[in-house]
Amino acid sequence: MSNEVNDIQENTAPVADVEVGTAADVEEMMKKFDRESNTRVYTGVPQKIVRYALSAFTLFMIWMNLFSTWDERIRRCLFLGFVFLLVFALFPIKKGKLRENHIPIYDIFLGVVGAGSFFYYVFNFDSIVRRATRINTLEIALGVIGIIVLVEACRRVVGIPIICVASVFVIYAFASGSSLKKVIYNLFYTTTGVIGTPIGVCSTYIVLFIVFGAFLEATGISDFFIQCANSVAGAAVGGPAKVSVISSALCGMVSGSSVGNTVTTGSITIPMMKKTGYPGEFAGAVEAASSTGGQIMPPIMGAAAFLMAEFCGVPYSNIVVRAILPAFLYFMGIFLMVHFRAKKLGLKGIPKDQLPKLGKLILTKGFLLVPLVVLVYMIIQGYTMSRSAIIATGLAVVVSLLNKDNRMTLTGFVNALENGGKNTLSVAVACAMAGIIAGVVTMTGLGQIFISAIVGLANGRLLVALILTMLCCILLGMGVPTTANYVIMATTCAPILITGMGMNPIAANMFVFYFGIVADITPPVALAAYAGAAIAKANPMKTAFNATRLAIAAFIVPYMFAYNNAMLFIDTNAFDVILIVITSIVGMAAIAAGLEGFMFRHMNMPMRLVSAAAGLMLIKPGIITDAIGFGLIAVIIAFQFMMEKNKTKAAA
Incomplete structure (x- = not known):
């Protein structure tokens, strides 16, 4: 995100007469509220070491998914081991002023022992598997260390809420009579725990789509989307706000990060909105709500479409079709609200002679869409999602060479690798914590107990079950990366709606996904809204409440398709x-x-x-x-x- 923040002053230059936040304002706001932005400061040789370490991590993950024949448990442990080393190298123990080029000895220790606990599993894999549940005292100790270090990594990168939830689940495991040995074996050494489905999905699908998004953004496709939106809606009543809605929907679909997308496109659209006459709180809210909604926008949905297909056991194309109408209504709601606000305030659009021509844009820059089109086509044709993402990433490099304005140099290539690796860390840590929750559910049979409890509390009333699920999704989604939040919800809450309330699996998964997303704009931890407020020089909480109101469709539509699957084109x-x-x-x-x-x-x-x-x-x-x-x-x-x-x- 730091690279995106640094572009703000340059992007907002044409409308410098409007008071907007500088790169420093956005960085300060994000460091205050967004844990992912609170990283150590490196310069010179240490900066290069970290930069190339992140790039090497990304390349290793691409290689491992393309060519490795190792057991999935080995691959997942290697993935988490490297994640731990990088997390403790990048993220300090607390917020505040940091010494440049300095890593405390305790962070080096935590990174090494945390990674070592997973690397031990890798190097002793055959022995551990042969002995099954008969793990020795050293292996129990390493499991305890690995989980404790994971919790600290989560505190630094993701936040407290998910730790509290996971802790309650672990306490329940011990309270139900499970021994330390049983808990550690199930949570650390089996594919039902830390190295379970969530981290498996992260190390294969999520990481590759994050990297794809980083390379696609490096081609200049965000600017292309913004220019296309300008040509379509810029001249309309309140045009800049409508441009924000359209461009953020397109850019957010690819980036998979509501906060990152708010910073990237908002640095251009928010000053334009303020210049037109929109209040700062409203301008920041439009960008935040639109950027957040980008992750429900087919066909990519910030990688969630591919994950949902995996969890529901249906073809990817099936998920894309089901997501069309809800996503359309979400953005239609925001679009209409900015339209009515513009009419109410008497705001005009941008003069047509200042706008680009759509036909010319398509002819000159339309080739930037090739990686996106090929990705979708390959997956629909039956290629694996991992291979499709890697090939599409390679195509992104190729098409960037044809774009004279954003031609990818060796430095740009390394930048994309670095950003892809860094953006993976928070998602990986969150997914590993989700594995703890899923592991306890499997080990104790808590899933069925949980289902029975919710069903009993709801007393057969679907509405009660949906409201409880919604609150859970929003709570767990506070500060948690969207994709990781969906993985958590799909493994914990969705089964309640499917098994307990008889909901269609796609409808249930879509329901929890929607409410996991709106956590980014729902007070009190509305990270996307805070980013928009920093750029707009507006009150963060007022911006968050405005964004929540603009995204009203996200609070209505899921209930509608939960009650009537026809909205998802089912039956x-x-x-x-x-x-x-x-x-x-x-x-x-x-x-x-x-x-x-x-x-x-x-x-x-x-x-x-x-x-x-x-x-x-x-x-x-x-x-x-x-x-x-x-x-x-x-x-x-x-x-x-x-x-x-x-x-x-x-x-x-």
């Missing part, structure tokens, strides 16, 4: 799909108008409430609710035109 037909699309769009327009207090003219509070209620009726699939919704909207429109007519007569 439906063409006519129903067309009807759902039309009613959902009109419904989001009514909700947006109600929240902003403006449709064709200003609306009073009763009219706003009626408009929002009409929108909810239309979004919920069903003939009766649709009829009620259209009827209420017709009344509002008639009333607004009547008021406008009376105003015109009075003025005459």
Whole structure:
């Protein structure tokens, strides 16, 4: 993220007459709230050592996924061992001013012993596997050390909430009668614990898609998306905000990081919005909400689409199709709210003569989309996701050579490797902690107990189960990388909805994914909103509440498809799909108008409430609710035109 922050002053130069945050402002804000941004300062030779270590780690992971035939447990332990070495080299024990080029001896010790506990497993793999549960005292001690060091790494890189949750699960394991030996064996030496499914997914799929995103961004595709959005929506009413919505949806889809994407695209779009006349809190919120939503945008969904296909056991193309309408409604909601706000404030767009031409952009820079198109095509054709991601990454390097404005040099190549490696660390640590939770669930049978408890508490009411799941997702998602948060939710909460409440597996996984994402804009730990506030020079908490309101669709749509899978195009037909699309769009327009207090003219509070209620009726699939919704909207429109007519007569 530091490279993205350093570009802010250059990107915002054309609108320097607007007060916006500098790179230093954003860095200060992120170090205060975002643990991933709080890294040690290296210069000179130490900086090069760290830089090339991260690059070597990335290359090793690519090699291991392409050519290695090692047992999956060996590969996962090697992955975590290197992650530990890099985490303690990069992340200090606490926030604050740091000595340049300095690593305390205790951090060197923690990195070495933490990595050593996993490397021991690698070098003694055959012996440990042959002995099964008969691990010796040394191996128990190493398991304890490995888990303790993992917790400290998580505290530094991810945060406290997930540690608290994992600790409760481990305490339950001991309270249920499990011995230390049994707990350590299951959590450290089997594929149901730390080196279980979450870290397996991370070391194969997630890391490669993070690297792909880093290389794709290095080609200049973010600037291409922003320019395309400018050409499409820049001249419209409140154009810069609409540009932010479109460009952030496209860029966030690839980057997989709501915070990183807010910094990257927000450095351009937020000053443009402020110059147009949008308040700072609103401008920062638009960018944060849009960047966060980029991760639900098909076909990439910040790598989650590929993970969801794995968890649900369905083809990747199946997930992409199901995600289209919910994602469309999310961005339609934000787009309409900025439209109504612009109409309400009387804001204009950017003069057309200052905007690029879409046709020219496609002809001159359209080749930047080739890696993205090839990636999707290969996966649909049945190639493995790992191989597809690596080939697409290679294509990103090739197409960058054709882009004279962002041609990838050797330095740019190493930068992409470095960024890919660094961005992997927090996700890896979070996934390893998720493995502890999943391991305890498997070892103790807690999953079935948990399901029975939630089902009993809900008393057969799906709404209660959904609300409890939503709160859990938002809580665990605070400060946790989105992809890792989804892995946690898919292994803990989704089974409750599937087994306990009988939900469709895709609907359940999509539900937990949506609410894991909105944690990035939901107070009190709304990292994406804080990043937007730093650029906009606005109040962070006000920006977060604005972002939450803008992303209202993310709080509504999941409940709708949970109750009626037709919104995900499951068990439906063409006519129903067309009807759902039309009613959902009109419904989001009514909700947006109600929240902003403006449709064709200003609306009073009763009219706003009626408009929002009409929108909810239309979004919920069903003939009766649709009829009620259209009827209420017709009344509002008639009333607004009547008021406008009376105003015109009075003025005459």
